[in-house]
Amino acid sequence: MFTETDFRILDSYKSVLDGLAAYLGDGYEIVLHSLHDLDHSVIKIINGHYTGRREGFPITDLALSMLAKIEERPDTNCITYFNRNQKGEPLKSATIVIRNHSRMAIGLLCINFYMNTSMFQFLQNMTPPAAQTPDSPVEESYVENVDELIVQAVTEASQKVQNDSAISNANKNKEIVSILYQRGIFNLKDAVVKVAGLMGISKNTVYMHVRNLNHG
Template sequence: MCLNQQILQQYVRFSEFLAVFLGSSYEIVLQKIDRYQSGIIQIYHGEVSNRKIGDPLTDLSLSFIKNKTYIYNDYITSYTGKTFDNKRLVSGTFFIKNEKKELIGMLCINVDKTEDIEVINRLLSLQNISSEWLQQDSFSPKEVDMCSNEEEECLETFTDSLVDLIEKNILIPDYDKRKLSKSEKMAIITHLYRQHLFRMKGSISVVAEKMNMSESSLYRYLSVVKQENQV
């Protein structure tokens, strides 16, 4: 077992402890991060966000990797999340690093605050008070550099599947209703690569199907993209 795996294995046990101690209203998620395959390797109380082992990273987790948030932070706390069935979560992420300070995993805690927010809204409505404060500091990220665009809302979206995440990141309109040009294919694959979506298990087959191309063709495009994006 390599050192990174040994480190992550320790967090598997720690995740179990957190789940037992905090209770079923807290979702505990352990995510593995590497250049070949990233995703959930352990989860407790997954009914909070309706996820399971093997599911992909969220959009915000991917942005942490892309923006290298983990370099200057050991953890991020008190940011909001939204599931596909409109639950409002308050979340925190601890960045797991190896001795070289490389990111190898994330330990995430999510708690469903939907009912609390609804109760507060009802109480405020009785007093005819605006509930705009719910969108302010108490329920927004404390770290201003979590998003690449300062005007972008730092809201974590818990997608239902890898397909949802990939579809969300294919930015060319009607890509699935017509034949894409070579430059369009390159633009899509480049964007997905820069978003680290090819780290996800099964991403190659999903992208190839969505773009109506063979996996071998996709690998050829991806090889060019990797060469052009070498640091």
Template sequence: MEDLKQYITLVDFLGKSLGNRYEVVLHDLTVPEKSIIAIANGDISGRKIGGPITDLLLKILKKGKKEHITFITNYKGKTGNKTCRSSSYFIYDKTKKIIGVLCINVDITPLIDFKKIIDNEISFVNYEDKKTLKDDIMENLEGSVDDLIKNMITSRFEQYTNMGSQMSVDDRLNLVRDLYNDGFFLLRGSVSVLAEKLSISEPTLYRYLNRIKRHIEK
């Protein structure tokens, strides 16, 4: 937290200078469940100080030192019915461990709506639609840990025909492995929620996790 205090004033500065369409967020990654320590124009996503980390940041945090990323720009962020153009700047400590992230999310929903109107009006014209957002990076801007846990599970469950008690052991292991790689289990309470969704006991889920960790570490 001490290393990140110098960025708190920067959040306020950027929020005021960029304008109210730009949400600026500072995350302390040492406390994923309450990572937001400063935010400007939070009405864009409905988040506030004490809010949780995002699914994208969990994945990056899970990778740790394997990928030393300075920043990511111009990827898609989703919150409710809004679409944002998002960028993140990663903050490291002296040991090169990621400890924080400064994020800027600009609400481009009005621009997308306006583009649809323009496209309809000039649909008879052939032109190249150039993409400006990275399609391979997506971030959900959740307001609570419970929402984050639920949506991370839901997005992974969509890959399977059966759910819960109807899933095969292999499907359960694959689901747990994917969520492990997503950084899902860095969140407190994630094990109990997933165990209930899978209709298994928490000890069984921990056995799955230990099995996956042994395989990854080989």
């Protein structure tokens, strides 16, 4: 449960975003997420024109995935990686976990550097080494609501499982739920019910698979 102190901690990071943006320049999208409400997690964003996002937008599937990876390693609060957005543009990104005094994760600070930024624009702000173009299949989905995110995640997971001949028909639903679980989809509000409807199975079946994964 979030406390007033937690909200104050997150609010204090808004000025950090302003400072980072002033220092790094226009080639960076910087996002502050609150984990209090994943449906409207974006509480501050700078250079949101890159993705069309603004305050009140939901968390992304990649941000959830990176949080899960960080939480698997208690000594780690940050992960950096190369990826591409839906337009195929190369990015260098960082996800930083914001914790409260009890070490509970309460927010994420996400930084995306657009590596297609012109050198002229880049050098207007700083003079670092030349950017390298990454080659990564990782994509992040920018959506306007959580329902769209869930639909896209189920569609992608279903296609992956259906195209894998090594997975028996009896285990396909289980594998789809497992992929969604690994991507953090079930952290979203009413995700079990929505996933069940999209898959054409009962919510009890989805709950069963999720419980097994929790205890696995």
